[in-house]
Amino acid sequence: MKSTILNEIIEKMKVLRENVKKVIIGKDEIIDYMIVALISKGNVLLEDVPGVGKTVLAKALAESIELDFKRIQFTPDTMPSDIIGVNVFNPKTLEFEFKPGPIFTNILLADEINRTSPRTQAGLLEAMDEGKVTIDGVLYFLPKPFMVIATQNPREHFGTYPLPESQLDRFFISLSIGYLPLEKEVEMLESQILYHPLEKIEQVWKKEDLLKAQDIVKEVYIDRDILKYIVNITDATRKDSNFSLGAGPRASIALMRGSQAFALLDGREYVIPEDVIRMAIPVLVHRIVPAEVDNTTRSRREELVKDILKKVKIPKVRVL
Missing domain, CATH: 3.40.50.300 (P-loop containing nucleotide triphosphate hydrolases)
Structure with a gap:
């Protein structure tokens, strides 16, 4: 990844975030x-x-x-x-x-x-x-x-x-x-x-800025251990008895890409496990179905995802 392009996108993302915050408060x-x-x-x-x-x-x-x-x-x-x-x-x-x-x-x-x-x-x-x-x-x-x-x-x-x-x-x-x-x-x-x-x-x-950001996000480095961590999280939803339906491969892809994007938003060109954790609830909450059919509220689904995150071991990734 070219550092000049990366730094340019990172700075532009900060400006975009602050601009939207002027309208959307809190x-x-x-x-x-x-x-x-x-x-x-x-x-x-x-x-x-x-x-x-x-x-x-x-x-x-x-x-x-x-x-x-x-x-x-x-x-x-x-x-x-x-x-x-x-x-x-x-x-x-x-x-x-x-x-x-x-x-x-x-x-x-x-x-x-x-x-x-x-x-x-x-x-x-x-x-x-x-x-x-x-x-x-x-x-x-x-x-x-x-x-x-x-x-x-x-x-x-x-x-x-x-x-x-x-x-x-x-x-x-x-x-x-x-x-x-x-x-x-x-x-x-x-x-x-x-x-x-x-x-x-x-x-x-400009529209071109967004298209450039959509291309550069794919180049954010993600370690193989973090990829395994992502798969372990989605796989845990498929095996846990608290779910009647777990997350599929599309969820793993979304969790990977979202983690890369969050890293870029935070000014990094590499993914850390915390990026995956921050993306887990919004990526998984609508993809899982609780086994308890009488309680499928969003708050309950969020609780179940949090429980999965507690059960899956967080990898120790060395950042160079």
Whole structure:
């Protein structure tokens, strides 16, 4: 890895983080995870109640990086064509013309994805997984960079269609923003007395900066012992009796790439075990199914992942 390019990306990531923090108050860890997902080419699932800043977070990230942003509000009658696009007949040319849907953007906020039908869910997730769509036999590639930030209401809410495990696995990480501490909520109100911080957010990255970061993150060194540590963690979820379904190989890949991205965010060109530990919950929490069917809340799933981390031996990696 060229140190000049590495240092440039590290400094730019610091600037990006501080820029988003001007809009999103009191959620520094969530901001870090969002940046990690973005430079890892990953999609994010937000499991949260309405009104905690999910849309603002997505917009702040997009407007900080010279990226196009679109939002879809999912409803039970949303069709796959409403997302992907459709061919429309033009009576003047006597030909069909493709009208691209909102998925043709850089950052797509898929709001309340579990309010729409499984067919529409599958249409979106297939497109974001493959980076392309096919309409009437014609292949269309999605823009690069591309990221989906999907929100999901708590499952007990009326009129929801829970995502199946195979589709949940397509999300790089799952986060829960949660409510602000009271003093931070007061600070948030003060910041919006005269105007919303989004109105004056600065663009601190070019699109090319992000594409460069997405390439350089792959070059962050990760020791073979840490790779074994990652596999041991995911394998433990498959063997532990507390789980009826453990994490698959895609989780191991996400844990590896996320650890590399977190190392870069911290200004390092090598991964340490703490990077893996920090990424374990957001990477694994939506991929595991507890054996106790009467308690599958996010807090319980997080507890189970923490228990796994306690059981798996942390490697002693020598840093040169």
